[in-house]
Amino acid sequence: xxxxxxxxxxxxxxxxxxxxxxxxxxxxxxxxxxxxxxxxxxxxxxxxxxxxxxxxxxxxxxxxxxxxxxxxxxxxxxxxxxxxxxxxxxxxxxxxxxxxxxxxxxxxxxxxxxxxxxxxxxxxxxxxxxxxxxxxxxxxxxxxxxxxxxxxxxxxxxxxxxxxxxxxxxxxxxxxxxxxxxxxxxxxxxxxxxxxxxxxxxxxxxxxxxxxxxxxxxxxxxxxxxxxxxxxxxxxxxxxxxxxxxxxxxxxxxxxxxxxxxxxxxxxx
Amino acid sequence: xxxxxxxxxxxxxxxxxxxxxxxxxxxxxxxxxxxxxxxxxxxxxxxxxxxxxxxxxxxxxxxxxxxxxxxxxxxxxxxxxxxxxxxxxxxxxxxxxxxxxxxxxxxxxxxxxxxxxxxxxxxxxxxxxxxxxxxxxxxxxxxxxxxxxxxxxxxxxxxxxxxxxxxxxxxxxxxxxxxxxxxxxxxxxxxxxxxxxxxxxxxxxxxxxx
Amino acid sequence: xxxxxxxxxxxxxxxxxxxxxxxxxxxxxxxxxxxxxxxxxxxxxxxxxxxxxxxxxxxxxxxxxxxxxxxxxxxxxxxxxxxxxxxxxxxxxxxxxxxxxxxxxxxxxxxxxxxxxxxxxxxxxxxxxxxxxxxxxxxxxxxxxxxxxxxxxxx
Amino acid sequence: xxxxxxxxxxxxxxxxxxxxxxxxxxxxxxxxxxxxxxxxxxxxxxxxxxxxxxxxxxxxxxxxxxxxxxxxxxxxxxxxxxxxxxxxxxxxxxxxxxxxxxxxx
Numbered sequence: 001x002x003x004x005x006x007x008x009x010x011x012x013x014x015x016x017x018x019x020x021x022x023x024x025x026x027x028x029x030x031x032x033x034x035x036x037x038x039x040x041x042x043x044x045x046x047x048x049x050x051x052x053x054x055x056x057x058x059x060x061x062x063x064x065x066x067x068x069x070x071x072x073x074x075x076x077x078x079x080x081x082x083x084x085x086x087x088x089x090x091x092x093x094x095x096x097x098x099x100x101x102x103x104x105x106x107x108x109x110x111x112x113x114x115x116x117x118x119x120x121x122x123x124x125x126x127x128x129x130x131x132x133x134x135x136x137x138x139x140x141x142x143x144x145x146x147x148x149x150x151x152x153x154x155x156x157x158x159x160x161x162x163x164x165x166x167x168x169x170x171x172x173x174x175x176x177x178x179x180x181x182x183x184x185x186x187x188x189x190x191x192x193x194x195x196x197x198x199x200x201x202x203x204x205x206x207x208x209x210x211x212x213x214x215x216x217x218x219x220x221x222x223x224x225x226x227x228x229x230x231x232x233x234x235x236x237x238x239x240x241x242x243x244x245x246x247x248x249x250x251x252x253x254x255x256x257x258x259x260x261x262x263x264x265x266x267x268x269x
Numbered sequence: 270x271x272x273x274x275x276x277x278x279x280x281x282x283x284x285x286x287x288x289x290x291x292x293x294x295x296x297x298x299x300x301x302x303x304x305x306x307x308x309x310x311x312x313x314x315x316x317x318x319x320x321x322x323x324x325x326x327x328x329x330x331x332x333x334x335x336x337x338x339x340x341x342x343x344x345x346x347x348x349x350x351x352x353x354x355x356x357x358x359x360x361x362x363x364x365x366x367x368x369x370x371x372x373x374x375x376x377x378x379x380x381x382x383x384x385x386x387x388x389x390x391x392x393x394x395x396x397x398x399x400x401x402x403x404x405x406x407x408x409x410x411x412x413x414x415x416x417x418x419x420x421x422x423x424x425x426x427x428x429x430x431x432x433x434x435x436x437x438x439x440x441x442x443x444x445x446x447x448x449x450x451x452x453x454x455x456x457x458x459x460x461x462x463x464x465x466x467x468x469x470x471x472x473x474x475x476x477x478x479x
Numbered sequence: 480x481x482x483x484x485x486x487x488x489x490x491x492x493x494x495x496x497x498x499x500x501x502x503x504x505x506x507x508x509x510x511x512x513x514x515x516x517x518x519x520x521x522x523x524x525x526x527x528x529x530x531x532x533x534x535x536x537x538x539x540x541x542x543x544x545x546x547x548x549x550x551x552x553x554x555x556x557x558x559x560x561x562x563x564x565x566x567x568x569x570x571x572x573x574x575x576x577x578x579x580x581x582x583x584x585x586x587x588x589x590x591x592x593x594x595x596x597x598x599x600x601x602x603x604x605x606x607x608x609x610x611x612x613x614x615x616x617x618x619x620x621x622x623x624x625x626x627x628x629x630x631x632x633x634x
Numbered sequence: 635x636x637x638x639x640x641x642x643x644x645x646x647x648x649x650x651x652x653x654x655x656x657x658x659x660x661x662x663x664x665x666x667x668x669x670x671x672x673x674x675x676x677x678x679x680x681x682x683x684x685x686x687x688x689x690x691x692x693x694x695x696x697x698x699x700x701x702x703x704x705x706x707x708x709x710x711x712x713x714x715x716x717x718x719x720x721x722x723x724x725x726x727x728x729x730x731x732x733x734x735x736x737x738x739x
Contacts, residue, residue: 033549036559042701044640045657125659125700154291158302161294164334165303170327172320173379173457174450177331181412189398189410191553191629215557218700235379236320237313245310248303269553407551408629514691516678521695557699576697584697593689594649598705602662602697
């Protein structure tokens, strides 16, 4: 059977339009500023904030998060975030960093899940949410370690494949799936670099740099926020916090990002 | 071997898992799981939920990974796209390039936050997000090809005007499943707005042709 | 996000507010004897006035001042600027974003072993020359670097 | 109460490379929110001391970015020397933090 690729057709149009040299090079013109910002990242201020929250006895049950199991055993944080998302038997579900924190904050500390979710994405120019600070604190214990998201449980395989499917699924007003913006190298929306997520290096960048300081918001953000904002630009409706959709996408990206060295907080424009 | 795995994944989908036998679910199972995730993931009114529902072309154009578009699928997408194109009541395809210039630099419209569609007088044409426009303009994307000099290279004949109108209205009529949104067909832009975009693209006075 | 940006572009258009703060008196920093905050300099809208208020005279262009900053800033709210002065006995480094509503961004007095170097981040409302003035042995030297500021963002 | 700073001081040769991150809103006094204009609120003065001796005395405007960064280099430093940083804002809030100079890597 004779087959054609949509992508090569799109490439044809590029040739037809005689693309001029791009006016800006993200590698050249923009790199000096980026390097300076990454080296001294205000997001580091959130690590202490998260640490305080982690050890504080909080919630109706007045306990800390020290007994939270992020997959390496209760209270074991070293390298735990580098292995997320993963399957958890207690919830019989694959959970990512944010959804696991939600689980611990509700089950251990007794917080109301709905109330937590309502505040999970902090307002710009504030101290951000407890979730954002906690997510960074937990992930900071994986700094210098390699991303190692494994597929063992059937639900992990399911999440991976569903995430892949969603990555390519086009719908809505813009006809966008994730791949329309993240499927080719060296692309930008205006001046903003788009991570080339179908490449190993791109997936590694995603897997190893969240949570990140978002310069334009002056606070630390998590991957769940990133997905929410993407979906908003794609003209889709409001993405719920911590659903299987996000967890599946994150499983797909992080597993392919294996062996990247974790370095958080990242710095995003 | 392969059929065995598929059986196992079918079991997995119903919750029957035997240790050591987990593997990737087959295509049909994946689709079922993922579609369920999509429709559970959003808070939306029935009207907004429609944005999650794929039309026939979107289904065809959502090839996973290296999976290829067949020739007959490509032909179907082109056919559907051609049939979708509507022209302005006036019949005039070339509007005002100045209005087009403004629209080209407007990336807003149609986004939903907390259940509400953003309030705008009209939707932007989103061009700047992905295409280089006037020479020397810095804050432009490169997901799509540069449009700098578009009209200079092609002229502004009626045929070019029509080709350009069709391309903006439904890009898939020209390149099936390309990355470009079908701006007219999805209702993001009105036919009249598209005439302004055509003018912006081909008018010799337009900044992109300077 | 858009709101943020718009607010930012209005950066410091309220001179009155500053005057009120300054009128509240000079700063007391406890045991450390900080020099009084240069109200007139920080309130000036023109570069010439800033220089006058800071006592800058006879500016000499100098290649011994290296300004490290991006050619294009993706986010005008965080523009990294580092200054290295190779001029001996550098006493003061002044950073001015010429097109800001109040151009004087910061002034650093260096003493007792501090190298001729500072690094910080400033807000820039639009594309502008960043002017750096260095005071060394009582003389004033200058260098500039243009930083293009795009609105950026996705909206 | 103001949040602690994050200060790194690393010896490179005989020079301490000092990098300071502070948490502060650096409000320009013009930002509008649903509850009105946010008043001007920014760090005006930063003092860096090396073993109690002032080495840097900085004056800032509200044009310094939110959650400010400051990098300075102090000559003649040794491992274990004290670097202290004090900022004071226009409302009179202040914060002092101190670190010991660490060996360079």
